[in-house]
Amino acid sequence: MTALPDPAPGRRLGLVIDLDTCVGCQACVVACKEWNGGGPAGPLGDLEPWGAAPSGAWLNRVHGFEVGEGEAGRTVYFPRSCLHCENALCVTVCPTGASYKRAEDGIVLVDESKCMGCGLCAWACPYGARELDRPSGVMKKCTLCVDRIGDERLPAAEREPACVATCPARARHFGDLADPDSAVSRLVAERGGVELLAELGYRPTNRYLPPRPGRRLAASAERLEDAPAEGGFLGWLDRLLGG
Amino acid sequence: MRPAASLLLFTTLSGAGYGLLAVWALLGLAGVLPPEPLAGAVGLVPAILLIGGGLLASTFHLARPDRAWRAFSQWRTSWLSREAVAAVATFAPALVLAFGWLLGGRVPPLAAFLSAAGAGLTVLCTGQIYATLVPVPRWHQPLTTPVFLAMALASGATLAVLLTAALGSGTSAAGLTALVALPLAWGLKLLWWRSGDRAPPRATAAAAIGLAGETPARLVEPAHSAGSWLLEETGFRVARRHAARLRRLALSFGLGLPWPLLALGLLAGGRWTLLLALPAVLAKALALAIERWLFFAEARHMVGLWYGEAAV
């Protein structure tokens, strides 16, 4: 059913992504491609992968931006994947019922056996979370690694999405954003996590932690005081060791 | 947005087809057209063919048409599903109308009414699919569906003038409808274009990366150098100058040419109606194709904010 779950899910599983520590290394991008390509949601097809115009289905992307100008300018890397919105238009527009939002935890998924590849869900998503896997003709998206987070055969510490596990800069966090005491909720509260494009009304679950303001030296007029001058240069040297 | 041939064909052919169906059904219902088989066939057969052709074309848009049958299931939430239901459902009264008119020698009034209503409903659903898409600002405005409806009516009515002229009856009523529907449709279209041109951007690239206060935000390291389906779908661009030229062309071929031709033809009467209706129809068809192509080509998707658009 492409109706949104009612009542709204009690758990809201999602990601918190830290733009202050993301170095744009693309680790999460490839880990996702690899995990999901070989998983139940795979394959994620590539056309002409070794050709002149390669094109492929990827569920997670990292873009590099420059923001601000001059002294205030900075380079920010922005990882983008499905935000598992509460008001997921991609779910309601789906005509076949392939697209759905889980009632127990809010994860938005695609039932591949039903998808007819019309692409409307991709048009409906402002965040570009949907891709068509051309070899199979069905739409694919971030699954929040449902096959990992619920896999009892994995040690508890490893039951997290592949992108979270792999991030070398610890810029990705996973948890229940409906629980105010969860680590992710506390992170959001401490750092002022941002709801992306909130005015569009999708109520995304994922949150982005903004870059911390840099403390610039140029703004400081600090300088070291001269070491005491008596005795000149050699006196100064003497004092350094205090005998 | 990439103007896909399948969708261009679908919306133009089916739109015109539903418009023609509605006009013909209502003309039949009003008794303007005689309940004779030829009268029915001259209008309904092209209408059904156009509708059918369009729907067939739309299946080519699907990557997995083998699952298309599932598209009837989500009408509670999905405009696309509703469109599928309405499109197919309209065939029922349309076929009843056709059978009654062509074989039964009468215009079944309920079937006629439901055919017209179904046609309108289907086109409305089509318009709503686009109108409800928040990420495409040019589509996501109140005038989108009215334009779809008006264009379908105008195309169908123009076609109806030609067909009634060929038939030899009902021309005035068809002509009047066309002469009203054409300026209505293109007037709404102009307003739609202007509204889209003037609308402030829904979001900037800075907002798209969560840093609304820090402008400007410029893409410097693309996420990937290779292509993707999403990028092909949403990355289509037409230069503003080029689009402006095409708009003028569409307006000329859609209104500037057909309207005087139809008016003249109706005034002159006789075989002039038919002779002038033909180029009018062709011009309108070309205009429709251009207008629909622009509908996609000029539309930007907000995902472009992460692919180099400063604002969408």
Added chain:
Amino acid sequence: MRASEAVETDSRVVCTTCYMCACRCGIRVHLDHGRPRFIDGNRAHPVNRGVVCAKGSAGIMHHESPARLRAPLKRVGDRGRDALVEISWEEALDIATRWLAEVRATDPKKLAFFTGRDQSQALTGFWAAQFGTPNYAAHGGFCSVNMAAAGMYTLGGSFWEFGEPDLEHARLFLMFGVAEDHDSNPLKLGLAAMKARGGRIVAINPVRTGYAAIADEWLPIRPGTDGLLVLALVHELLRGGRIDAPYLAECTDAGWLVVEAPGTAGDGLYARDPAGRPLCRDRRTGALLPADDPSAAPALRGTVTLPNGWRARPVFEILAERFLDPGFGPEAAEGPTGIPAATIRALAAELARAAFEAPPFLAEPWTDWRGRRHAGVEGRPVSIHAMRGISAHANGFQTCRAIHLLQLLLGAIDRPGAFRFKAPCPRPVPPGPLPCGKPGQVAPGRPMPGMPLGYPTGPEDLLVEPDGRPCRIDKAFSWEAPLAAHGLLHSVIGNAWRGDPYPIEVLFLYMANMAWNSAMATSETIAMLTDRDPATGGYRIPKIIYSDAFWSETVAYADLVLPDTTYLERWDALSLLDRPIGKADALCDSIRQPVLAPDRDVRPFQDVLIELGHRLGLPAFTREDGSPRYPGGYADYLVNHERAPGIGPLAGWRGADGTAVGKGPPNPRQLEAYVANGCFFEHRFPPGRRYMKPVNRDYLELAVELGMLSRAEPIFARLYCEPLQRFRLAARGHGALQPPEALRARIERYFDPLPFWYPSPELEADPEGAFPLAAVTQRPAAMYHSWGSHNAWLRQILGENRLCIARTTARALGIEDGDPVRVTSRHGSIRAIARLVEGVEPGTVWTWNAIGKRAGAWGLPAEAPEATRGFLLNHLIDERAPAGTDGGRLANADPITGQAAWYDLRVRVEQVAPGEPALAEPRLAPLPRPPGLPDPPPVLTWGAVFRGARR
């Protein structure tokens, strides 16, 4: 030992070590139905603790690449043409043996064996020594030897391989010239930890990407001027008296006396007692004592008259005098560096504050070399890291020395929060060995008495003929590059082609893409490989043996191709004897094990090398009875080879019972133990042996036990690099061994035993500013040099590169984003596509390195973006320095180490002529495809097999 057989129903997790770059993270390869299904990080591994980067995760596509070589190849036509045919291993080994045996029997020097990004240098270097040729090195001379050598000659350890910043405890972290790698994941983890704790990160780099992007502060420095900035910080700290004087007195040569007797052979050397021990003046008694006398309290100032009448002053007084001069102040640095003087002053103040204000104290008792017990270690929470941005300049050695000087003044070495040594460092300064290859050491049919690479300490250690000409083909350890600790890979082909110092017979390359990105002046290098001597009709470089796993740009130019396995198909060791993975708190090493059996006719290169060693009768690889010493190949060698008694490639689980650490007899089941432990060995240092290692008695004794040091003697850091002074004295006419006349002025100028800064020869040769912009490259996080373009996943991320120009600079040149541009250096001209950015210093342009590829290589079509829009900056770099600055044509390199100075490149950028396409240039003729390589499939549905299997 053979690879574990992967059975059809095989689903298991196999640990090994990644080899998608040099970081060497521990990985788990998840097999499903016998095929690799997922690669993730080993959470227990000391290097990466469970994370992997994009490259690591893409390992499957590396392994399953259609560009893998499939069988040995032999050339039957012209080089570079479609002239390779598949042959058997027997034939290949036969040819190689014949060629090599002939060289060994006549003149072993005629073999030049250079091994690119090799991580088995302890084997390959040893093999070269056994063969008897001095002409061996890996890629360090091209990459970062300046940084490595500066560290070894100053601290006995260096950034990256032999040291790490303690980012768990640092308050302030300075990164000089560090791109998104080296050492990759540990640095990323450390940066995240610092951010979480509120530490401050400052990136000093002309480019703002990656780590510099998340830094609290980015200082957009002009390339090659970091030395000035650092010395200005030194100046400020000295001026403010904010230095760790007790540390300097006790742990460095700050108090050692330096002779000041101009014109004599002892001028500028340490004052020594008759036993050769450097002297100091005790600040309490005034007596002259050996500096390593436990009772000495060296004075940092005060002129002394030595018994022979010469004057001498402490190192510290000399250096303070030099760097307190306003010529080294922030105002003087501002112009060339582009960093405002106020910023430099503020940074110095911050350094002092972070280092000295309420420093943390770690109450972990330890005993110093004098036997004094300390209650704990005072932290010095300022960490510094530097990499190729410092190194790849002609002034890199002195610049890196300056950075170490800064650290030493702060006392920020091997303390909590500071740079800490990684095992097996610290080593003595400099460590042994001396390089081998002198005239008497090279003879037909005999091994050399030592290893080809080492650390010279004076002219007597150079590898030169009696007339001063270099012994080595790359001129390493000659007067042109005396401290060339990593050799000069980039000079080999040019020198061999020119026959200068002599022609060679066989060029044997492993993992070195010399016909492309591992060369400067790429087109010229390619031409040299195919150039024939008109007199004989033969190639000037007669025989080329090339080993690699993939079809790189160089394969087409080889005469014999020995195909290697991928890293998932072989044994390897990340050994303490070459490129270790140590940590500050632990001695570590690791292995790779075969996860999969090769599905084609390839063999691990190390096995091949050992086999060749046996066929050539090299003593270390052959028993007296003629049978192979290591019949089991590399795995056998790893377990059974002893470089010194009890010391082998792997430190863990030694001894018959597998309990010895570091030193012990071979354990036949050693590899099994590694495999059982996730393919790594970690031996944590007990408390009291983790900090202040160079002067920590308990650590030094432990290091001897573990085989990392031969003697438990303190290691004093050298502010003063005395070996340089020895070379200088020779240049002044002292001693029996002196440089050629043409090089005297150069040595006098650059071989300053104290750090200093000088502009690059490229800048000096362009006083009019015909080439006003600096051009540098960086390595991206998702590609590793040329290794990634055949990777189906990685190339979708970065299949082409752009020339990034500062927006203001570009606009002034009339260049818009996406425009094709012409980039010209004094050596050549290329075309690239521009990208306008803010995050670059306005006088610099930059691009990602090695993204541009040659059409036809790596299994890619001629129209691939890598070949049409990607470009290679290397084409612009002359492998030789500008003519006339120092006389003759010397290498475009640091005069001390021979490090290739490719970041000294100067260019001008212009709009292209109207009508020029937005494509890169030059476009060399597409390379032919080697035989046997499959057509890459047009669609890849990787992973489908696992779905099918699941159903």
